[in-house]
Amino acid sequence: MAVKDRDRFSTATRIRLLGEQTAARVYRSQTKRQARRSRLTGRAALLALVMCSLIVALAYPMREYVSQRAEIDDLQREQQQARQRVERLRDQKARWQDDAYAEQQIRQRLHYVMPGETGFIVVDPHAAKQSHADLGAADRPWYSNVWDGVDKADASDQ
Secondary structure (H helix, E strand, O other), X not given: OHHHHXXXXXXXHHHHHHHHHHHHHHHHHHHHHHHHHHHHHHHHHHHHXXXXXXXXXXXXXXXXXXXXXXXXXXXXXXXXXXXXXXXXXXXXXHHHOOHHHHHHHHHHHHOOOOOOOOOOOOXXXXXXXXXXXXXXXXXXXXXXXXXXXXXXXXXXXX
């Protein structure tokens, strides 16, 4: 038995025994770390899955919200333009209700003269070189446009 006791308390046996114990502790701690890591990885995967689901679930409503905000902005801009147009038309209506303005516009646009007045049309020498066909419809008197319309209607019948 003395050999066994000596072997039991020998340095080599003690070192081997310590190595085995240390290896067992290291193995246990590694398995615990791996278990913790796998739990964290599972948690991270679940968190990533939840985040992706939220992003996918919120993507369409967010896109709709942004497009509706853009549409609202467009409609507000159109509404503002319509208000400005209404304001201009009201101003124009108020001017036309003034007899002096209406008379001025009738004289200017239709070349009317008051009884007892003599009407003159001053022709620009540069404009006289151009024919009536070269002038735009807005640059000619209204009666020329009417007469041209009659001529064109008559020519299309033939």
